[in-house]
Amino acid sequence: MRSQRFLGYAYLAPYLIGLVIFTAIPFLSSLYLSFTSYDLMSSPRWTGLSNYQKLFTRDRTFEKSLSVTLIYVFSTVPLKLAFALFIAAILNYKLKFINFFRTAFYVPSILGGSIAIAVLWRYLFSTEGLVNMAIATLGFGPVDWFGDPTNALFTITLLRCWQFGSAMVIFLAALQSIDKSLYEAASIDGAGKVTTFFFVTLPLLTPVIFFNLVMQMVQAFQEFNGPYIITQGGPLKSTYLLPLYIYEEAFKKFNMGYASAIAWVLFAIIMVLTLVAFWSSKKWVYYAGDKRS
Amino acid sequence: AELRMSWWGGESRHVATQKAIAACGAKYGHTIKGEFTGFDGYLEKLTTQMAGKTEADIVQVNWPWLPLFSKDGTGFADLRTLKGIDLSNWTEADLNSGSTNGVLQGLSVSTSGRVFFFNTTTLEKAGVAVPKTWDEFFQMTKTVKEKLGPDYYTLNAVKETAHLLMVLVITQATGKDMVDPKTNRVAWTPEELATGIGFLGKLVETGAIRSQKQEAADGNVNLFEKPAWAEGKIAGSYEWDSTYSKYADPLKEGQVLKPVPMLTMANGVTEGVFRKPSMVFSISKNSKNPEAAAQITNCLLNEPEGIDILGTSRGIPASKAAMARLANTGEPEVRAANDIVMKASGPTISPFNENPVIRGIIIDTLEEYAYEQIDEMEAAEQIIEGVNDALKKFD
Amino acid sequence: MTDIHLPTTSIRITDEAAAAKRARMDLISSVVRYALLFGVGFLMLYPLIWLVGASFKTNSEIFSGAGFLPQSPTVEGYVQGWQTSTPYTFGRFFWNSFLIILPKVIGTAISCTMVAYAFARFDFPFKKILFGSVIAVLLLPNVVTRIPQYILFRDLGWLDSFLPLWVPSALAGDAFFVFMLVQFLRSLPTDMEEAARVDGANSLQTLVFIVVPMLGPALVSVCLFQFMWTMNDFLGPLIYISSVDKYPVSLALKLSIDTTEAFEWNRILAMSVLTITPALVVFFAAQRYFIEGISAGGRKG
Amino acid sequence: MAQVQLKNLEKTYNNTNKVVHGLNLDVHDGEFMVLVGPSGCAKSTTLRMIAGLEEITAGDIIIGGQRVNDLSPSKRQIAMVFQNYALYPHMKVRGNLSFGLRIAGRPKAEIAAAVDNVAAILEIEPLLDRLPKQLSGGQAQRVALGRALIKNPGVFLFDEPLSNLDAKLRASMRVRITDLHRQLKADGSSPTVVYVTHDQTEAMTMGDRICVMQAGHIMQVATPKELYNAPANLFVAGFIGTPEMNLIDGAMEGGEFVMGGQRLALGGELHGRLSNQPNQAVLGIRPQQFSLVSEGPALRAKLVNAEFMGHEVYMHTDCEGHRLISVVGAAEFEARAESDVVRLRPDPKTIHIFDKSDGRNVSLHGGSSIAA
Amino acid sequence: MAQVQLKNLEKTYNNTNKVVHGLNLDVHDGEFMVLVGPSGCAKSTTLRMIAGLEEITAGDIIIGGQRVNDLSPSKRQIAMVFQNYALYPHMKVRGNLSFGLRIAGRPKAEIAAAVDNVAAILEIEPLLDRLPKQLSGGQAQRVALGRALIKNPGVFLFDEPLSNLDAKLRASMRVRITDLHRQLKADGSSPTVVYVTHDQTEAMTMGDRICVMQAGHIMQVATPKELYNAPANLFVAGFIGTPEMNLIDGAMEGGEFVMGGQRLALGGELHGRLSNQPNQAVLGIRPQQFSLVSEGPALRAKLVNAEFMGHEVYMHTDCEGHRLISVVGAAEFEARAESDVVRLRPDPKTIHIFDKSDGRNVSLHGGSSIAA
């Protein structure tokens, strides 16, 4: 009862301790560092807003990197979600060997950042690679997947879409919890499969679409491995995502203060977008609430 | 004393180094713990450790990193003040390249330089001789293309290699390193630089190398991983002398790869060799026992116990003692390559050539040039402006 | 969706064209479905297949193309890879990984459950702000917190031990899991917990005896995720662990990759295969719980 | 014309689990047919086969003269109301009602008119802009009904549409649905209804005819009155009526029914009705057919529990180890002797005798009714 | 000694939403008290405050003489049965039953004995090793009951324990629970019961007394008979009784009740009972208190619908735009004139008159009963 207030904190204790010790300190010190010049070897020097000034006025790389990042996020997230949803919809059927397929489709996510991926990906998408061979059989000319600055980002996007496992698993779980009688009602109402999908299934999935959207967006904004392993940000910085930029500023150029400033700008952007997502979700996410039907 | 030593490397280096520190430790009654990983991530780790002042007592540092960790000569222990290291084993040039702000921060472990390798089997097939000058080289390229087909190339140059090739030809033409040590600014004039950049363009035009764009299209695959290389369809390359076997091994049965003396320029001033310490050993300034660390370092580099065990796992050693002791051991082709590097002429190379910021600027600009976003002159100006900017921080 | 049946579910074939057409449609649709599954499945699996195949290739063959069948299969990669360039075999590194993963997974499960329980079942001041912090932590790129964090662990004297890997997780540092469990708990009815309280259980007993078993599936997925991520985590151990004898497999795998030197790909691929195997096995085995587990959690977003 | 005919209808799940065993049923045009039976007796399965949601293993379904076995649900001229309403939770009530029409691409004005019309009939106009989760059970029910109604189908199918409502609402929705059916009939559209329930009150009050099912078989098809007064067998007798008919095991000996130590003389009238005299018999007496007497032939029973139901009292009594329930007026109950032992006299005119071996009601000669 | 007393009990949710408005209620030791009322009237909230699952905003709860406001649920000598049973899904039935005892650290033998005992009482021995999901609704219900029983508490709290069961099971569990209460009382343990339901049949048949609630207020506390025969106000009158009491708006004019075009002369007897003669009045007549007559003072109504209920028929009629329901015997109904217009004569002895302004029943002089 009244002591519940303290009880709540008792269970929260691990998080609170962790928050104060392991999260808050580094979190805040990075904020502090963003107002300094810090080359890691000597102590940080307070420079006020100058990092941010430079960032917003003189840094062309930041501009480029930011726009690349935004393009990346806004293309990867919808594509990946759509793909994950599509596959989940297929895997939702009761078919033979379905468990095998569910696992198989999760494999790319398990492989994660394995170096084999980078190697193989290069094979698949090189000028004479398998993908171009496949495209050729469909009668299209070879595509320059990595070399053309307009394509390279898309290739990274493809890699990420290929690792759609976790989003798919969540969609799959949600699909399985949809009341079958709604489909039946729709079929009696005369809705075909496509109509049913768009008018019944999709709206019911909005909560998980939203959950996945936020999670994937956060993830996409922090994308590092893909471009790092495969394109190193190139060509012409066309895959030079902000995290890559932050990383290089911090660990290659030893501008930790500047890197922190970029990171906090990125943080602010994700924060704003997340808030926008949360706010807009009231308009398009339908929550079942705890009542039936 | 208890010491730690950290390094990156591959298989053979790990094995050799572990044995060597055990042997040297035994000799001086220290225990040394090896901390080693692959190259990937080593910089992050070292950086973090340096920032946290927890780096190992003996640290293997990539030469270009020296100015980063020790801008003004205070990043590591001053090796001249430590007893137990026989500095006479190094040339003055070596000691200079290991110093920042005049303070000796790292001992060159080996000297390494870029050298041309040619696949003589392919050249023979095309009926051409190994070129000695750039003119011969372009001539040869033409013949190879005609005889063997347009998918044959005579050189390989992407990113760093392209950068260093450009440095090579400009140095050959001007006799100057990029950075003027006196002013700490770019020594080349824009025109000189533009000529160098244009040279890269010419290599592409003549079909000697594949364009940056083509390379990128294939995912910037390492040369030694390219099937074309293995099949001899790329007849030459410009690589570190120590990496000979890395490139020779993948070649298909029966092909021969040979290190070749520097190609020269008709009216060149120098051979322009890009020669530098490949890596240095530094001693932590936070070490509790720097003297012991110095003893071990000396043992590894200058004393028979270390020399014998380490062998050429870090390239042909720079230490005179080691060089003498190892005389003719090691792979003959690597030795030959190293000989070429050691004998060739050229100005002292500043570590700034490999400074990550500066290299970033240059490679990015060359990329823009390769993608025809800018011409040579614009590229040259862009590089000079950017590099000078970066250099200012080190004034 | 009325057509979840395989064509094998019997339709008494009448002579009517309609029935035949229906059967044909069913057949076509399941053929299409399987074709899609196999097609996409192949795309998904190919890298794994290639990886396994390549681990039996010789070094020079690995880079000769994207085919997966080795021309002259060899287990050399496995034999040598297992030996490693250290005094230890790869088995040691697996053991280390296990030593890191086990406490970490247990700590995560316990702490995240507690914290999620607090957020989902109790009311306390600043709850909203604190919950907001759970998400905020997810958003800051961790590149910039790495050094301060490192210095923190240095001051605690935890470097070169597993503590930096264990403790933050054991203190519910992985916001994703907290988030997931909170969502799951919110979707569970509270009646059983109230029944337990009436039965005389205090809140801790309720948590242990009632909530945890009901959280089961969600906890399985938390453990699985944590298992896989920890198994793959490279940077954490790299920075905090210096002694080779404490390296986990993720580090050991890259131990000998020196981009300036030649290295033996087939050994690395062979060990990659070994490294992925536990995750694959675990995922396949737990797949059912896994999907159920997220089900309730994902539902409310 | 939308009569529904089931011909030798069979259903086997997974090739092994046969749950419907050759049903034959004719539902007339405009008739309100209730399928009733205990849980698991395949009511839903049957209904869903009619709807086209479940494949037919064997037999035929004919709606309005057309064999529909292979038609999709939307082509069968049917509408269905689901147990849990199956409202589209993300659509407003208006959207739920109009979904079918929108799918069909009807003009906007027509849709709006249809929605308004249905909303008026069901008095849900104020709810049109709510989401299903903002509706109470009864309101959701009406919306579900509206969704069926708006299609103006030939056949309405209901699967336990009221079972999620509380008693009071159930009662009022019950009346509402039958009213509606009557009204539609009066308007000349004569919709046929197939209504599944396991609640016999619903069955009795709503159905024109009732089809009692058990384990995939039809036990009896008849009007409510027939079922109540002349159950064809033990199963129907026990299933229909509240409280349940008292069914007492015993034997027929001469003209008397013997149970435990007691004997009950059956009037000659009953004797006349018996189609045969089974040895092992079950006596069926409805609770309402007992009267409390102080003398004369009667069963003596011990009062165990009395449930006060307003005007009536349900007396739970123990008679030779059998639990007997009887319903007596509240006044009558109050006035009874203080003693715990009561004497219950069944009304011999309405007593049923069942053959224990096959459960058949042998007191209906030739199946004719013993209507009260 | 476990009487339960509520004193000025209040509950406000989120500091703004007051849902319980100062309840005062004494539940005697051993009494079976039913809280009944429409959905949302705060029955559950009240019960949960008694259980200690909900904080008390103001007022006191006293159990067995002790103020328990600040005691945890486990210290209040109570046991509770939840609507959806709230069985621990991961424990077998045995584990569910014994959980409380195990938590309390009782010796194994004692626990086993207690489980066996309870299982025997509820006849769930064969189920002891099943998981909750392997139980049917009725079985799960009994297990939930067992879990309460095994604690041997002073007070049993039930929150709509039967509402998830179907009608037949509900009826039988109803009897089972009252039987059990009687039996425990007979054994001398005199457990007090507070039983929440919104089903008035349950309330009427189970409660020693019934507390009718509306919107967080108590409307009447009385025995079932009193509630039925002498509802204190319009709300109780409308709430108790099946089918609902007919409540007809009208006016008192002299000795007659005027509704629309019809007048009903009220006997002098009723006049005597009236405590005042409100101008705007509501006439209350139970459906069972109509008789079908062919002449004499009566209400003329049009037959709209008739629900056949076995021995009775619910007649839905329309009288001056009011819906009147009357219950008549099946035989009586059959015998009625064929005409659609029926004449319904209320029994003047049991008529109620409510003051329209405050809903009070003015036909109970001084609150005394008009017991039938």
Ligand SMILES: Nc1ncnc2c1ncn2[C@@H]1O[C@H](COP(=O)(O)OP(=O)(O)OP(=O)(O)O)[C@@H](O)[C@H]1O
């Ligand atoms: N999809 C299915 N697969 C296999 N068996 C099924 C399936 N659906 C129902 N059954 C079985 O068929 C039988 C009849 O089920 P059905 O749902 O028709 O009964 P019901 O009479 O509607 O029962 P209730 O009153 O509980 O709804 C049951 O034994 C059930 O277990």
Ligand SMILES: Nc1ncnc2c1ncn2[C@@H]1O[C@H](COP(=O)(O)OP(=O)(O)OP(=O)(O)O)[C@@H](O)[C@H]1O
């Ligand atoms: N946790 C809560 N927070 C805010 N309001 C609540 C909460 N629980 C219940 N209420 C409100 O309190 C009122 C009483 O609810 P309660 O559940 O006690 O009703 P009830 O009589 O049990 O209804 P039912 O018969 O539907 O169970 C309702 O208006 C409800 O909305």
Ligand SMILES: [Mg+2]
């Ligand atoms: Mg059913």
Ligand SMILES: [Mg+2]
């Ligand atoms: Mg309630």
